[in-house]
Amino acid sequence: xxxxxxxxxxxxxxxxxxxxxxxxxxxxxxxxxxxxxxxxxxxxxxxxxxxxxxxxxxxxxxxxxxxxxxxxxxxxxxxxxxxxxxxxxxxxxxxxxxxxxxxxxxxxxxxxxxxxxxxxxxxxxxxxxxxxxxxxxxxxxxxxxxxxxxxxxxxxxxxxxxxxxxxxxxxxxxxxxxxxxxxxxxxxxxxxxxxxxxxxxxxxxxxxxxxxxxxxxxxxxxxxxxxxxxxxxxxxxxxxxxxxxxxxxxxxxxxxxxxxxxxxxxxxxxxxxxxxxxxxxxxxxxxxxxxxxxxxxxxxxxxxxxxxxxxxxxxxxxxxxxxxxxxxxxxxxxxxxxxxxxxxxxxxxxxxxxxxxxxxxxx
Numbered sequence: 186x187x188x189x190x191x192x193x194x195x196x197x198x199x200x201x202x203x204x205x206x207x208x209x210x211x212x213x214x215x216x217x218x219x220x221x222x223x224x225x226x227x228x229x230x231x232x233x234x235x236x237x238x239x240x241x242x243x244x245x246x247x248x249x250x251x252x253x254x255x256x257x258x259x260x261x262x263x264x265x266x267x268x269x270x271x272x273x274x275x276x277x278x279x280x281x282x283x284x285x286x287x288x289x290x291x292x293x294x295x296x297x298x299x300x301x302x303x304x305x306x307x308x309x310x311x312x313x314x315x316x317x318x319x320x321x322x323x324x325x326x327x328x329x330x331x332x333x334x335x336x337x338x339x340x341x342x343x344x345x346x347x348x349x350x351x352x353x354x355x356x357x358x359x360x361x362x363x364x365x366x367x368x369x370x371x372x373x374x375x376x377x378x379x380x381x382x383x384x385x386x387x388x389x390x391x392x393x394x395x396x397x398x399x400x401x402x403x404x405x406x407x408x409x410x411x412x413x414x415x416x417x418x419x420x421x422x423x424x425x426x427x428x429x430x431x432x433x434x435x436x437x438x439x440x441x442x443x444x445x446x447x448x449x450x451x452x453x454x455x456x457x458x459x460x461x462x463x464x465x466x467x468x469x470x471x472x473x474x475x476x477x478x479x480x481x482x483x484x485x486x487x488x489x490x491x492x493x494x495x496x497x498x499x500x501x502x503x504x505x506x507x508x509x510x511x512x513x514x515x516x517x518x519x520x521x522x523x524x525x526x527x528x529x530x531x532x533x534x535x536x537x538x539x540x541x542x543x544x545x546x547x548x
Contacts, residue, residue: 198252
């Protein structure tokens, strides 16, 4: 029998989602959902993980759960085809994490490149919360609970996926084939692997103020694009310009399609022709930014409108999430039962054990 193909993916609710999330994962999720090549698709809001470095600010996480849910729906995720749920509402994930902790050493966690980077970013070197430190184990529980075969993610998450695979292999080696080994599904557009901030910095973040959010107004988006980092050496229109490291062109790589040129910049056949003109000089940054703004407005306007529609009935969004949590918990409970049976800690379900012990004691 062919193995079921199952997707698991999600986001931390530490703020509204931005276009980096959109090109890095959300857009691909919609494509995967619509293609119908997977038997199940689970998308979760990782509030428990968000609390590991926001434990003193639970209200921030609480408020952003609904923001992320609205962004999901506005982008086109369909709860009729995808199970949307909240991580903290699935207690089985905590129990699986607890069992997996025995399969991983502290030194192995310390070597995880993603963990090391995140620790440095948050200045956790001397006071890292245990929950944050053990995130790779928690992520392995998230993935394996739903028997996910595929995890769409950026290349920066590959070390986390490798650690999850190690946990699966070790568990299966000790206890027998029980867990499913996941594979990463990387973005197919190189520009989407890591979209830089509008200031040219490597990562978009709320604290740096360099993100374009999916829910922002047309005016806010335009203002951020017109102030975007380009080539600092391109001072005059006639000067030759650099494409590499030029945020505007990185965004065009991620968002522009051939038909955009016919609509908004018909004097150019395609992006390569536009880049060639910029490189040789004679093309101003303002013109390129206006072109990018037209594309971004076309992309984001339907998302903004759908978000407004969904936000008119917030109780319905919570009800949708509650139903998704019920479905997700049932799936996780099935996996947990299999794990406990494999680990021989299903005492009350094992009739053979009870009968064997009864005979042993002469009952």
